[in-house]
Amino acid sequence: MGERIKEKLEILADAAKYDVSCSSSGSNRKNKEKGLGNTGAGICHTYTEDGRCVSLLKILLTNHCIYDCAYCVSRKSNDIKRAAFTVQEVVDLTINFYRRNYIEGLFLSSGIFKNADFTMERLVQVAKKLRQEHNFNGYIHLKTIPAASPELIHEAGLYADRLSINLEIPTDSGLKLLAPEKNRGDMIQPMTYLKDQLVKTKEEKKIFKSTPHFAPAGQSTQMIIGATGETDKQIITAANYFYQKFNMKRVYYSGYVPISYDKRLPAIGTEVPTARENRLYQSDWLMRFYGFQANEIVNDAHPLLDLDIDPKLSWALRNMDRFPIDINKDDYQLILRVPGIGVGSAQKIIAARRFGPLNLDHLKKIGVAVNRAKYFIVCKGFMQIYADKRSDIIKSYILNTSKSKYLSTGNQQLQLF
Amino acid sequence: MQHVDMYYDGTWSGLLTTIFEIFEYKVFPITLRNSKERQQGMFQTEHEVLTQQGKADRVMNGLIAKVGKKGYAELWHTYLSELPEAPLLVVRVASYYFNDARNVRSNFAHDHILQLKKIIKSVSRERHRMKAFTRFQLLADGMYVAVIEPDFNVLPLIQKHFQDRYADQRWLIFDVKRHYGLFYDGHVTSEVTIDHTSTIANATLVDLHDQQEELYADLWKRYFKSVNIKERRNMKLHLQHVPRRYWKYLHEKSFGMEI
Known part of the structure; x- marks a missing residue:
């Protein structure tokens, strides 16, 4: 039992590591009735050797997937070890890591097995069990599976602090090229639903303090940078659109790490575009904290960010x-x-x-x-x-x-x- | 105003009493040291402060009225840094607060305020690190124990955080540098000390471990390695965030051993 769980953890953490988000802030969940945990300003409990913060137990429920997206390490056609956690295993890992102060909570994502709802249901079960059976008040970030039903997304929002759906590729043409089975509409639809629910909950809270939590840390998304030939203007314009239109708490930019010999993608050994990624985050900060408009940073006359200056x-x-x-x-x-x-x-x-x-x-x-x-x-x-x-x-x-x-x-x- | 060498008992109440007596006796310290360091012989230019809670409370209330609870807490945090220059700085800043008609806590162009803010930032960073780097080990009797060795005396500053978070488990956080700890019994937190000849160390805790402790410590180490992206290796940034001096208390850094 011990050995298998160790192997599963290695496989399913390795597969989850390309998701950049590790934020554990922005929620307001307090410890109730002498339970376990609370949320606060966010804590990075350690940093990996790539210098990235480790705040949450970031794992996939499974890396089995019915899709074959070229940019994804868990794509169906990729010859890798596959594994799946049971709901109880994820709950036990989360509780035991949390009690030892290793983590702020759980970030659970998954490959899509059978179909969207079947997968989403399992993710929700984990969160529900943590909240209801263990009175766990730590941070939970759940991935929303594109095309999952609104009922399941609603239930996810009742237990999770944050929900996110990754846009993955900033442009529609890029998405069609690399993930022909996926469509943008399936991603946008749950985002729209979440945005409406978040606004509604906020309004209701003003009247009834007892309105139940609904994803108090809001929603976020992620774009892969440098996998297709998009310009910085396209990326920043897309980010700005999602901040404005969907009240995103964060848009994350993930420099593409080459993981495939697929000719549509940068070859293995190509350097990860960390400098460009950094400039994009700086631009993101300018929009969120410095009062800059997207078109002041990039525009038709200036579609690419300078790499030599911020x-x-x-x-x-x-x-x-x-x-x-x-x-x-x-x-x-x-x-x-x-x-x-x-x-x-x-x-x-x-x-x-x-x-x-x-x-x-x-x-x-x-x-x-x-x-x-x-x-x-x-x-x-x-x-x-x-x-x-x-x-x-x-x-x-x-x-x-x-x-x-x-x-x-x-x-x-x-x-x- | 007479400039003198001052001595106090090293406690926070003692430092507040010192501030009171500066105004009471119209003196000001050139140096401010612990009474234990006082040499033989009484000179005219020396002033020894004897801690009086009444005076300390009046200074506390006066400071809160003048610069707010936050301003008061900043001075306390500076004292907790245990830096040699901290006590005198606290006295200087407090008298600057009292002597100016305005609330000058945010005068960032003032040298003493700047120096104070710098120390507060370091203390606050260390407090945050202890919230992050404290690692509990589960013992067979159900208690969670952590050993820490912070640069500054931040244990009082993390008590509430851990109390609120681990309300349903018994825990002990022990500062080996200062030989005291906080123990939460499931209801209240109290300060505990052990005698100076013995200590709590990770090595001695191993025999007391719960049978699942090694499994979870190992799972955590494996997790830590698996989420690393090798193509993005950046040891400079890694070391900046997790300085080597903390490694000996972190499982994922194999308690200080090079991986």
Whole structure:
């Protein structure tokens, strides 16, 4: 028994690892009646050697699958070891890992066996058992199986903190090419249902405090990056659409890890596009926390993100007429636009300048990256001496004084040619 | 205002009493040290604080009125860092709070406030790490035990978290560096100490393990290896998030052994 469960765990964790999401925050579930667990701001209990956070027990219920999506390691035609957990095995693993403080909860996904509803029903059973039989109040993230019935999705929402359906390929044409058996409509339909339910629950909670939880941490989705020839503009526009239209809590970007000799995909050995992935996350942050519009980051004139500089600096260099920003006078939203000033520093600037005007030294101490910010600001004792400089000159100044951690090796390779 | 070398008993109440006496006696510390370090001989420029709960409470209430519960907690967290410069910094910042008519807690351009915020950030990071890296082992008698060795004295700061989370299991978290722990018996949490000659270590806990403990520790290690994506290996980032000094208490790092 012990040996088999170990092997199953290895197979089904390995198959689940390409799902990036590991978030355990955003829920508000408290420990009730002296039960087990609660949710909070999210905790990463460890980090794997690839530097990724491990917050949840992230596994597939099974990697048997009736589909043959080219980008997926569990595709039907792939010659790999297959395994399946029983509902009870997943429950026992979750409880025992949780009690030892290894994890914040469970992230359960699955290959599709028999059909969508049959699979979804098993996922819901696990969550239901954890909540009802074990009074488990830790975090549960369930994958919603495309084309599962609304009744099952509703039930999933009653037990899970977060639900997600992966878009997988950002463009419809890419999806048709790599997963001809799947269709976008089957993914969109449950997203729409979830969005409506989430809005409804929120409204009802305002009137009846006792309204039962419905996926309090909302829904999220994931796109694979670099498997098909999509542009950054297509990716960011798609992400923006799903944030706006479906109130997504998060859109995740997963750099494609080559796992197949299929000619439709990048060959095995192709480097994972981690730098591009990083730039996409930076763009995502700009939209969610910095008040940027998608078309300010990428547009028809600028469809690809720069790899050598971050998207905020890139925007600033394309919009030099908006600068300089006055640190001691301008609004928070404008200060946020300055390269080298993050949300934390911007808030500190607003708080500290009430006590007196700030100079460059203050900014440095507050945590501003002054070597970037200085081209875009004025403050006490500092005039804008770079105002008439061209943006390409400023860019080269900045690149000479800083180095992207993602590109340090990539740059050296490029210089060989 | 006379500048003096000050001594206190090293406790939080003692530090609050110190703040009270600065205003009471119109003195200000050049140095602030533990009374145990006090040399023979009484000099004019020395002032020893004797802890009085009444004075400490008045300072606590005064600080809360001035800079709020959060502002008060920040000073306490700074004290818990146990850094040599922390007590004097707490006194300096507290008197800055009392002497300024405004609420200056968010004056991030002020040197002492900046220094304080930096320490608070480190303490808060360590608190968060202990919420993350504390690993319980199940003993045969049904108790869950964890051994920790935090950089700062953060055990008081994680009590509520573990109490709320593991309300239905008995647990003990023991700080081997400071020789004390928190024990939750299923109802209340209390502080426990053991005598200085003995200690609790992972090696001695093994004999007391529940029969399933090894299975789950092994499953966790296998899980940890299986979710890693080799093509994305990034040891620099890994070490940044899981610094080596914590490895000896983490199963997945095989309790400190190189994998």
